[in-house]
Amino acid sequence: MKKLFGKFALVALFLSVIHVLPATGQGREDMAKYTSDFRFRDGIYVNFDQVKTNRPIPKAKILTSVDYNDKDFFRELLKSDKIYFYDNMGIRQEVAKNDIWGYARNGVLYIQVQGNYNRITFVGSISHFVADIMTYDPRYSGYPYGYGYYDPYYYSPYYYSPYSYYGNYYSPYGSYYSPYSRNMARSEIKQFIVDFDTGKVLDFDMENTELLLMKDAQLYEEYVRLPRKKKKELMFVYIRKFNEKNPLYLPVN
Structure with missing residues (x-):
């Protein structure tokens, strides 16, 4: 019985060791715990796999x-629609500017969002950055008051009125139809988080914070028990806690 118990203990220990090793197949001896002193290799990162392995296309x-x-090398380079480079086999390749993940300059990561490159200011297992993006509001009409005027009667195919012939069913004209309606674009500062396991970029909100915290049962339980107001106030605090308990490991330069 003791021998059987010992075997189970060894198996459990082995599985726990496997669990904490990086998924890239590299041992911890080849990896470095991320700190503020870490420097990403300068170059173009075509995809997130290159970020995780810290192997961009070098200059x-x-x-x-x-x-x-040129100190503005990447800014000037990315004015072109396509980037041309040689792969590891020495074969010339090309990639559309809008298809690349981002780049690193002076060891700092910049991620692409809507064609603009934004510095990732907080790097960890859950990373955080701010981006200036364009949003569109269909409630603004260009007629008859000019572009940018808020139209409270903007076209909505699912508009409901108890007096409407269509009731709450789909109406091709909604409650008010104007052939002059158009979306209004505006610039907006938004916060995002990056899951460094998958590379997914998510809006920085309570739902996504909760989603990523699920990887740490203790922190997740703490967070979900908070009142809604506290959840909103402490989102970044819990991301910091998560990164402290679950540090990011990257290949040694």
Whole structure:
């Protein structure tokens, strides 16, 4: 019985060790715990896998007329619609500017959102950044009061009126139809978080914070028991707690 118990204990220990090792197949001896001193390799990151392995396309492999020593190298490079480079086999490749994940400059990561590149200011297992994005509001009409005027009667195909012929069913004209209606675009500062396990970029809100905290049962239980107001106030605090308990490991430079 003791031998059987010992075998189970060894199996449990083995599984726990496997669980904490990075999913990339690299041992911890090849990985470094992320700190503020860590520097990502400078270059273009085509996808998130390159970020996790810290292996971008370096400047030396990029085909461009931009001076490699230009302090604004990446800004100038990304004015082109396509990036040309040599892969590891020495074969020329190309990628559309809007398809790349981002780049690193002076060891700092910049992620692309809507064609703009935003510095990731807080790096960890759950990372955080701020981006200036364009949003569109269909409630604004260009007629008859001019572009940008709020139209309270904007077209909505699911508008409900008890006096309507269509009732609460789909109406091709809604409650008010104007052929002049158009969306209003405006710039908005938004916060995002990045799940460094999957590379998913999510809105920084209570629901997504709760979703990512599920990976740590103790913190998740603490967070979900908070009143809604406290949840909103302490989102970033719990992300910090999560990163402290579940540090990010990256390949050694």
